[in-house]
Amino acid sequence: MSTKLEGFEHRMVMAGEVGLHAVIGGSGSPVVLLHGFPQTWWEWHKVMPELSKHHTVIALDLRGAGHSDKPQAGYDKASMAADVHAAMRSLGFARYAVCGHDIGAMVALALAFQHREALTRLAILDAPMPGWSQWEANFADPKVWHFAFHMRRDLPELLIQGRELTYVSTFLSDRAFNHGAFEHHDIEIFARALAQVGNTRGALEWYRAFPLDHANGLAWKKAPLTIPVMALGGEHRYGEKMIPMLKEFASSVVGGSIAGCGHWVPEERPAETAKRLLSFFET
């Protein structure tokens, strides 16, 4: 169950008072990768080698996940975006591109609005954005039953505790199209990370901050982003919805749906994901 990736080094980076786990490799203009639930930086491991041929790649564990710190508060996406920006600054990067998936995509969007001067490109992979016109309606989708469950304070921690493998494997499986994407050890890596003390709470806090995130998103979209944005979705999840969704937040949006893909874009379709990210970052 190795989480070693040839050519990449692991280190902690201080973002203010919060320590973030970073996996860094490659050379070229910097790209920071932000994972989602119930995952860690490892969700990028299939695309990182390809991206690192052209870029300095920094894959972070978010506040509350993996080996990063899990403080009691600060899980709204603006605060998590501030973590990312502080980490990039302390690594010496003033301007960089970001790619986020799922919760990480919400953080990436917040980062773009909060640090317009720092971001060169924004890539969003398969996730509903707080502030989206369909955000509230989306809660009625039976596939997002977990939003309300995770937002419930305290109880879900107790129900998930000790059953992280069951929860993670079901969660991944229920939202995948290409079930060849996950090896057993990948699922174990995510489950063990979730089982690390404080990580279940941390991850659930991402959801508990949704009301604030939605209010922020609604406010931010009044002054749309002007940097290039790419929005990709799995054909069998948010797919075609991604471009119109992001057009509510940004004036220049490319992307679309990735065929034969569910929610887990970088793992289900790594070659296409890497190819599209590289060409987007080069334009």
Add this chain to the structure above:
Amino acid sequence: MGHAAETLGSVRTRDMRFAYTRVGQGTPILLLHGWPQTSFAWRKIMPLLCNEHDVIAPDLPGFGYSSKPDSGFDKKTVSARLREFVQSLGLSRIAIAGHDLGGHVAFAYAAQWPDEVSHLVFIESSLPAFGQEAGMDVARGGSWHFGFNMAGDISEELVRGREFLFVDHFMRREKVGLFDANAVGSSEIEHYAQALARPGALRSSFSYYRTIPIDREDNRAWGQTPLQMPVLAVGADWGYGDASSRTIRQVASNVEDVLIERCGHYPPEERPHELAAAIKQFLGRSRTAGG
């Protein structure tokens, strides 16, 4: 108050074993418990009604010691099974009181066989198609448990072995749960937890939620013809408030209501005297009024 003999019994119907408690003499009233409970929920009510009524409290299909069928958790099928239970006791016309999900079943029964239901008591209950949707709308303060309960096998998987935690959470939650957290003891909650730990019990209990889309269609059709029998809507000020009344008034034309104070979502256990008095008065008054 006389001490009536209580019967703990089981009857076999076409495809079910029904476990039930029966006590008292007089006009019959069927008490239908809510989720995730059993007929035990009526333990404080039955002695208060038995002087004037033949009081029958079954475990609903899938709950307690009643059978846990493979399917048929839509309320149309549940109520049809209950009718077979009622008939197997030699009864034809009854009053029905339903609490919570028991109210969904009571409505289904009354709507399909209105001539066989003398009175309906609708306690702290909602109805799919008639207001429950608001409770399910989590973007506007609705409860998380609808989506969780309907999610599929993962719900059983997470709750298994943690039934006490789960039932305790609902009964003692600060919003909608018991007004007085001590009104129901931990040993009583343990009773429900043990019932929920029996094989098939979690599957059955969640299936009552997974059939809500079917219920919604059935209710919509039944709701075209308002119920004519007397209906008593019982709300609790710290539970659903007046929502039970607002719900049942959409599908019944002869409704009176009562709101019990300092009470959460579980009036049969938290305010048994107030609830029993309201039921007795309602059944007595309506009977006189009806001649």
